[in-house]
Amino acid sequence: MKNGLKLISIYLLKCAEPILNQINGLKTCREVWTHFEKSYFDEHSGKVPELRHRLLTLRKDGLSVDKYFHPIFRIRNVLWFLGHSVSDGDLVRCALGGLGHEYDGFVQVCKNFGVKC
16 A cells, blocks of 8 residues: 555656546545556557647637746657657757747747757
């Protein structure tokens, strides 16, 4: 039982807020695992390709910086949890790629200073 609670604690520390909200109230590792199995590990759900597509097509448009980056990090965390991590370089490329032409100067400065994008 102690090991189970320890594992839940580790999950809680590593999970993004939306995932935490999903497992709130679950008391055992088995309950948490079963929830994630049903939600994420179904091979037919197509979640990984869908999440990768969403990550590649996110656009800032009129969003605040916080509202633009929140889904980027949320998607990254879910992909990591599913065993499909996104490299920092890919994450930066996705984020900078969705900024739009009004940020071209900023993107160029990032490239000039060695940001891997």
